[in-house]
Amino acid sequence: MNKLTEKQKRFIDYYIEYSNATEACRKAGYKGKNLDVIGSQNLVKLRSFIDIRLQELKNDRTASIEDIQAYWTETMYNTEETTNNRLKASEMLYRGKGGFIEKLEVKEISTEWTIKK
Secondary structure (H helix, E strand, O other): OOOOOHHHHHHHHHHHHHOOHHHHHHHHOOOOOOHHHHHHHHHHHHHHHHHHHHHHHHHHHOOOHHHHHHHHHHHHHOOOOOHHHHHHHHHHHHHHOOOOOOOOOOOOOOOOOOOOO
């Protein structure tokens, strides 16, 4: 099944909204007294499409690195922002570009420990 019907698309969106297959069937426009059975069948049949839709919705809500850096840059240059906010934005930009990398020295220490068996 490559193409989804409009009813199936609505079912997927309503299922994501309500987490209830019977209610999703009702809202999507399915008819009959056995909406629970239809909903259960749709969950099996449309599972991969539901997963794809969930991923699409997640991606739409997640800011990209470019979005975040643009926001920090805008905040840093906004003279109406508090000095603390502007400084924090400049710090976050600097960190995002690799600034403030701490270098640690690691030394090997030999011990005389033994494990008794």
